[in-house]
Amino acid sequence: MSFISASLPIIKKNLSQYFILAFLFSMLIQIWPAVFTQPLRFVIRIAICNALLLLSAAAIYRYLLGKIASVLLTAALTLNFAISFCTWRIYQSEFSSVFAMSILTTHMSEISSMSGLFTYYFPIIALYFTITMLAIHYLAGNTSTTVKHGGACLLVVFFAWYTSANWLKQRKDLEVYYPLSSRILTNTPFYVASEFIIAVRDNKLAEHIYKHDTQYPAVSVSDTGIENFVVIVGESARRSNMQLYGFGLDTTPVESAFSNNALVFEHAIAPASATVLAVPMILSKADADHFTVNDLADNVIRVANKAGFHTEWISAQGNSGKSNNYVVAIASLSQKAQWVDTSYDEELLPELDKALTVAGRKLIVLHINGSHEMACIRYPASADYYHTDDKYEDCYNNAIRYTDHVIGEVTKRLGNSTSALLYFSDHGLEKNPQLESHYMHGSRNPSKEAYDVPQFIWYSPAALASKPRRLGKVEERYSTANNYELILSLMGISTGIPHCKSPLEPCYQPETSFSVMDGGRHIFEYDDLRSNFSSPDVNSHYRKADKDSL
Incomplete structure (x- = not known):
């Protein structure tokens, strides 16, 4: 010792x-x-x-x-x-x-x-x-x-x-x-x-939105002759890169082939240049000026639940984080919500197959990765279609074409039933020549191409045979922020309040002003923006969101 x-x-x-x-x-x-x-x-x-x-x-x-x-x-x-x-x-x-x-x-x-x-x-x-x-x-x-x-x-x-x-x-x-x-x-x-x-x-x-009890004057459902309503929420798809809208490459062979069975929106405008803001505004009553818990709580999933539809959300995107929190809050209201660990969007299809076996009317949302940066990892080797000297341009166009393939696989599964498919992209992308990968989300001084998106409604043959449908083109400019009303109108759901922002309704009147938001929550008027990223800078005026907005 x-x-x-x-x-x-x-x-x-x-x-x-x-x-x-x-x-x-x-x-x-x-x-x-x-x-x-x-x-x-x-x-x-x-x-x-x-x-x-x-x-x-x-x-x-x-x-x-x-x-x-x-x-x-x-x-x-x-x-x-x-x-x-x-x-x-x-x-x-x-x-x-x-x-x-x-x-x-x-x-x-x-x-x-x-x-x-x-x-x-x-x-x-x-x-x-x-x-x-x-x-x-x-x-x-x-x-x-x-x-x-x-x-x-x-x-x-x-x-x-x-x-x-x-x-x-x-x-x-x-x-x-x-x-x-x-x-x-x-x-x-x-x-x-x-x-x-x-x-x-x-x-x-998510808890606040989930627990918020939205009240409606009266929820009722009319017979639309359609059992399956599928919504594909696309990601970062530029309308200008799609053959369906006149692009020089065949990036959308499937969509172009079935356009006669569809209602194609020629000039759809996304409400925001980032997923976390755009998707919630597209699927709820929220808009650029009013982005609150109350507005987000009033969404198509909640209304569909109240109307007696079976609701499912199947996502290839994450269930947390900056890019998904408001989206997940809405998705979690579904009777079944799942976030699938996937390499490619096609891997969501087995879950769609299961969802389609549920009896009765249903609303199924597929949230895909689409052509989100980096586009080169958004498709398998079998979808590597374009090969030019411009790698990243090829990657983006391949990703658009792969999304078209996925949409085709979905329509195959709906072809023998009374079904309707709504596809839209959450936002567009700007093309920056100085960026090696070319494409990026809307900047602090965005251009119109950050908001120019594809959208269409496709009907199965059985759905077309059951009742008259509006087909062709919606030529006027249309904000996808109005899709809340469009989807409810498509599903035949009434909340007691007219859905006059839906082109499917007799009271529909095209809008003339479109408020859009960038990733920093600056609100612009779409008409004030420059045409594309390479256009001369116009220093567009912006305003702030409502003080009660999240």
């Missing part, structure tokens, strides 16, 4: 000489997963903030409360490292709000069954906690007061800088999806917490 007692001071002194190594080792372990999943600038910010946090902890370590705070800080850093490290090692991915939402909704039985995936990494996680505590302990005893206090002051400056910078950015771009707390934490070693904040926000939003 005396030998051990005599040896401890010597061991402690020798270890204290390596406090710099403990400090650096702790830093390296913390940024380890970020190096493989994040940009260099992100890794540098994390490393700087991590160093300042350890120095600040060392500055107060000599006090009891300082030691307690140091343990709590180390525990928080360890938790962030553990989650990001395990996500990277197991899933080869960065941690995202999708993972955060999964964790928040995981039951204890699922945790127990999955624990084996993570126990292998417990020694590394424990090592990080131990080394970080040693680093703080030895920094406290071997670093000058000036350095420690300087680190604490710089930490205050670091947080003040990123808080003010993100606050100003949030005000400038009107971006409300990322809460300020989430924006700030993204720049720190607690970046995992940022994704949990977003996941909690998405869950609350």
Whole structure:
């Protein structure tokens, strides 16, 4: 015992000489997963903030409360490292709000069954906690007061800088999806917490929309002679790249062939240039000026449920995250909603087959990936049709043609029943000659091509035989924000309020003004926008959304 007692001071002194190594080792372990999943600038910010946090902890370590705070800080850093490290090692991915939402909704039985995936990494996680505590302990005893206090002051400056910078950015771009707390934490070693904040926000939003009880004067259903109503929500499809609308390449052979059995909208205009805004406005009462929980809650899924239809949502897109939160809130109202892990949109068809076996009238929504960037990964090798010297132009046109193939497969499944299919794209894309991949979502100063989309209603032969249908073309300009009324009109559903924005109704009157929104929530008049991305900049005037909008 005396030998051990005599040896401890010597061991402690020798270890204290390596406090710099403990400090650096702790830093390296913390940024380890970020190096493989994040940009260099992100890794540098994390490393700087991590160093300042350890120095600040060392500055107060000599006090009891300082030691307690140091343990709590180390525990928080360890938790962030553990989650990001395990996500990277197991899933080869960065941690995202999708993972955060999964964790928040995981039951204890699922945790127990999955624990084996993570126990292998417990020694590394424990090592990080131990080394970080040693680093703080030895920094406290071997670093000058000036350095420690300087680190604490710089930490205050670091947080003040990123808080003010993100606050100003949030005000400038009107971006409300990322809460300020989430924006700030993204720049720190607690970046995992940022994704949990977003996941909690998405869950609350979906819950509010789900629980909101929209009242209608009177819901009734007339006999349309149609049993299956299928809506395909397309993605990033430019009308100008489709043969159906006069494009020089045969990108839509299927759609062009059945156009005589369809009502084709010649000049459809999307209400927004981003999915997260466009799709909810297309399927609900929300519009560019009024994007509220009440408006989103009044949507075609909820009305169809009240009218006695079986409703299903089958999606190839994610069920969380910035691009999907409002969409998922509406989709979750379906009697059956599923997000299928797919490589290509055609993989949704088996689920469609199952949905079509349900008896009675039904509304089935297919949300596809379409031609979203990067278009080269949106179709299988068998659909690699175009081969020119322009790779990315070929990729985009191949993706459009593959979507046409998927639409054809859907119509084959509907051909022997009384069915109607509505297809539209959520938004268009701008063509930027300076961009290697050519196509991009609408910019802060968008052009009309960011909103010019395809839309048509196709009827099966049996549906055409059952009752007269409006076929041909809708020549005038039409906002897909009116699809809420169009879909209800198509399904024969009345809410007690006239649906005069639907071209299928006798009271229909074409609109002359079209409000559209960009990704930063600036609202423009469509007529004020330049024709395309390469047109001269016209500095279009914009306004802000209603103060009550989300």
